[in-house]
Amino acid sequence: MIQGTKSINRRRINDRIMFGLLVLSTVVVMTPLLIIIGYVVINGFNALSIDFFTQELGSPARAMQGRPTGLMHTMLGTIVVDFMALIIAVPIGIGAGIMLSEYPDHKLNPVLRIMNDTLNGMPAILKGMLAFVLVVKPMGTFSGLAGGVALAFVMIPIVARTTESALMAIPWAIREAGLAIGLPRWRVVLSTVMPAAKTGLVTGVLIAFARAAGEAAPLVFTSFGNNYMPRNWTGMIWGPVDTLPQRLYSLAISPYKEWHTMGWAAGIVLLTFVIILFVAARLLTRKKNS
Amino acid sequence: MNFITNIKKNKKEPTEKTSTSAIAGGEGVHPHDVRMETKNLSVMYGKTVGVKNVSLPVYNEKVTAFIGPSGCGKTTFLRALNRMHDLTREAVVTGEVLLDGLDIYAPKVNPVTIRRKIGMVFQKPTPFPTMSIYNNVVAGLKLVGIRDRKLLDEVCEKALQQAALWNEVKDRLNTPGGSLSGGQQQRLSIARALAIEPEVLLMDEPTSSLDPLSSAKIEELIHDLKTKYAIAIVTHNMQQAARVSDYTAFFYVGNLVEFDETKKIFTNPSNEQTENYISGKFG
Numbered sequence: 001m002i003q004g005t006k007s008i009n010r011r012r013i014n015d016r017i018m019f020g021l022l023v024l025s026t027v028v029v030m031t032p033l034l035i036i037i038g039y040v041v042i043n044g045f046n047a048l049s050i051d052f053f054t055q056e057l058g059s060p061a062r063a064m065q066g067r068p069t070g071l072m073h074t075m076l077g078t079i080v081v082d083f084m085a086l087i088i089a090v091p092i093g094i095g096a097g098i099m100l101s102e103y104p105d106h107k108l109n110p111v112l113r114i115m116n117d118t119l120n121g122m123p124a125i126l127k128g129m130l131a132f133v134l135v136v137k138p139m140g141t142f143s144g145l146a147g148g149v150a151l152a153f154v155m156i157p158i159v160a161r162t163t164e165s166a167l168m169a170i171p172w173a174i175r176e177a178g179l180a181i182g183l184p185r186w187r188v189v190l191s192t193v194m195p196a197a198k199t200g201l202v203t204g205v206l207i208a209f210a211r212a213a214g215e216a217a218p219l220v221f222t223s224f225g226n227n228y229m230p231r232n233w234t235g236m237i238w239g240p241v242d243t244l245p246q247r248l249y250s251l252a253i254s255p256y257k258e259w260h261t262m263g264w265a266a267g268i269v270l271l272t273f274v275i276i277l278f279v280a281a282r283l284l285t286r287k288k289n290s
Numbered sequence: 291m292n293f294i295t296n297i298k299k300n301k302k303e304p305t306e307k308t309s310t311s312a313i314a315g316g317e318g319v320h321p322h323d324v325r326m327e328t329k330n331l332s333v334m335y336g337k338t339v340g341v342k343n344v345s346l347p348v349y350n351e352k353v354t355a356f357i358g359p360s361g362c363g364k365t366t367f368l369r370a371l372n373r374m375h376d377l378t379r380e381a382v383v384t385g386e387v388l389l390d391g392l393d394i395y396a397p398k399v400n401p402v403t404i405r406r407k408i409g410m411v412f413q414k415p416t417p418f419p420t421m422s423i424y425n426n427v428v429a430g431l432k433l434v435g436i437r438d439r440k441l442l443d444e445v446c447e448k449a450l451q452q453a454a455l456w457n458e459v460k461d462r463l464n465t466p467g468g469s470l471s472g473g474q475q476q477r478l479s480i481a482r483a484l485a486i487e488p489e490v491l492l493m494d495e496p497t498s499s500l501d502p503l504s505s506a507k508i509e510e511l512i513h514d515l516k517t518k519y520a521i522a523i524v525t526h527n528m529q530q531a532a533r534v535s536d537y538t539a540f541f542y543v544g545n546l547v548e549f550d551e552t553k554k555i556f557t558n559p560s561n562e563q564t565e566n567y568i569s570g571k572f573g
Contacts, residue, residue, distance in 0.1 A: 105379045176374060177416035177479070181430035181486055182406030191433050195420035 040271060044264025052265055056229040057242075063258035071266055073229040077144065077241040078273075081223055082213050084148025084237070089155035089212075090205055096156065097163020097204075102175075102189050120157035127153035128218035136222060144241040147223025154215055155208040162204025166197040203281045210277035214270065216245035225250060244270040323350035325490055325520035326371060326408075331385035333366050333375060340366035340381070344546045346539055348490065353512060353521045355535035355552065357528060359567070362541040364524045368492050371522065372408040373401040389490070406430070409488035413495040415475030417467030417482075424463040426478055430486035445485050453481035454511050473504025480511065491515065493523040497530065509534050528568065532556050540564045 055070030062069040099112055131150035136142055170193050178188035194201065219225075224240040225247065235241070244266055251263030326348040333340035341363035348354050348371075356364035366375075373394060375381035386393045394404045417426050425432065427446045436442065446463070450456040455477040459470070467478055476496060483491060493512070497505035512521060512534045525531050531538055531552065538555040540547045540563075548561045559565045566572055 171416075173412060173414060173416045174418065176377075176410075177412065177418070177482075178429075179374070179377070179402075180372065180405055180410035180412070181482055182402055183430065183433055184402050187433050192418045192421075192429075196418070198420070 037271060040264055040267040044261065044266070044268045047261040047265035048268065052262070057227045057247075057262075059227065060254065060256050060259060063262065064256060069262075071242075071244075071247060071262065071269070073226065074242040074244055074247045074266065075269065076229075076233070077223070077226070077236055078213070078244045078270075080233070080236040081144045081147040081151065081219070081241060081243050082209065084145060085151035085155055085212055086205070086209055088148060088152035089159055089208065092152070093156045093159025093205075093208070094163050094201065096160035097167065098189060098194075100160060100164040101167035102185075102193070116157045116160050119153065120161065123217070124154060124215050125217040125220070128220060128222050131218065131222045139238075141238070142222060142224030142240040143238050144223050144236045145238065147219045147241065147243065150218035150222040151212040151215060154212040154218060158208035158211055159204055162207060163201055166200025166204060167193055169200060170196045199284050203284050206277050206281035206284070210274045210281070213277070214245055214274055216243075216249050219243050219246045244273075324348070325350040325390065326522075327388045328367075328371070329386040329388065331367070331370055331383070331387060333363075333370050334382045334384075335378075335380045339363075339544045341370070341541070341546075342544045343385070344541075346546060346549055348520050348522050349537065350520045351516055351518070352536040353516050353523060353534050354537040354539065355531035356522065356524045356539050356541060357526075357531045357567075358541035358547075359572070360526075361543075363544040364539075364541045365494055367541065368494055368522060368524050371490075371492055372405050372410055374410070376401050406486050407488055408490045408492060409483035409486060410492045411476070411480050411483050411494065411496050414499050415472060415479050417470070417475050417478050419466070419468050421467055422464045423459050423467050423470070423478060426467040427481050427485050429482060449481040449485040452484050452511075452515065453477045454507060454514075455481055471504075473500050473507065476500060476504065476508060477511070480508070484515075488519070490520045490522070493521065495524050495526060498526060505530075528556075540567060542567070 049070075051068040052070040053075070054072050055068045056073045057071060058067075058069055061067075096112060096116060099106065099109060100116070103109060128150045130153060131146050135146035135149050139146070167189075174192055174196060175188050178192045179185070183191070223243055223246070226240045226242045230236055230239055230241070248263050248266045248270060251259045251266060254260070254263075324347045328344055328346050331344045331346075332342050344363075344367055346354075346367075356368060358364050369375055370383055371387055373383075375383055383395060387395055389404070389407060393399070394401075394408075418429060421429065424446055427449050428436075428442045431442060431445060447456060447460075450459065455474060458474060459478075467475065470478060476499075480496070496512075497508050500508065509530065512523065515521060516536075523531075523535065535552045537549065538552040539549040540555065540559075540561070542563055548555065548559060548564045550560070554560075555564060556568060559568060
């Protein structure tokens, strides 16, 4: 009896200790993010103005002489490049994910799995080099398109993996039910499995999108950067274009104090964008689970 | 796309339909129309034997029950009848499965065509989660490109009537299939199988996840359906086999121990193992 009480007490204490450790690691995970957000907002908040959202950057002289300057072209460029990446990466990534999940016996499957994991772990700058060779060299110019291709290389392996796990989560019985009523394999995947996995698929795409949207390295020698707004918007596809992560970097390493502040402000915009994407992904997942 | 990796086949002339009545053996077995028939059918999972050398007829307009203890191979056997093992890498099917005298495992036979003729109902109800009741029923037609709304409406009503579900759902055909109760979902799965008008209906323990009332409904349904189809049903429940089937096959560790008229199996089985199982001495 006495021994029983002892062991229960011991278990209770162990439980407290384990729970305490969990809380501690939660705090440790959250702290860097909160510090970053706080620091970026404090330093960049003053630079957020109407001009910041409606003007192009121009030369450093503009900022130093107090003339209107901003990052409108950068934000538009980011949207254009990121969406090009999305358009390229989603069909390819989802296709690869379907292959990984639905055709485990196919000869290409193990090859694809290794290649996809390798691509996922490859440094982003190498993906930029790949896009440089594939797009920039033949076109003879840096371009938003090249940036989109480089970011697509970032997104594809993530989309493929999240697609795979979203599809795997759907019970095998659904596929058999589809086959049993005489549907071909591809039709079963397309019309019964994929609709059932829709939330997971969208969440995966959002996560990949957010990851790619924060990448600067693949854009350095693909979309290259631009201080000005192209004369018309197609210039953002076929010519050098500015993007937030890369502009943040080049503002930060510039020697001008005014540009540093703008860099922080660019950080606020980029963080907000990425956080919105992640929250959307989170909400979608939660809706699925309830 | 070649799912079958290893089907060993012995090349023989397609056998006459009637030649199989002999399998049933015992007197009093009438040579009904054989709809399906297996010849030395074996299924191996790697080195594990699923079923071994089973030769068995499935008669038209009759219900054939497969009984036996867990792991005896009855479900494995049933799934071989519409090539469901094609998707399992390790499973190797040997021997022949004849549908109307033609081997469904022959090299040029498309499993998709076969499965349209041989419908299947599973142990657990499997409505397509994102589809409405209506779309669930007509999925087998709509998803292969049949768009004629009037035809689909007719098929939907007819299949749901046959599955004894129409009266319960006719006013809410557009609600999700997942919103139905378990028993209704199972009847929905049956309606979906019937909508493609198969010739043979395979049922894998169709009532095992249902309450007694829903089970009774499904059993009634099987009774009604057998006027039109050849039905093969796997069941754990011997009373159920006795109630719904005309023929019974008793499986034990991958072997077909005995096949005969249900009446005979349950009253006067010729094999001792069968008798022990039927009388509850094991299993």
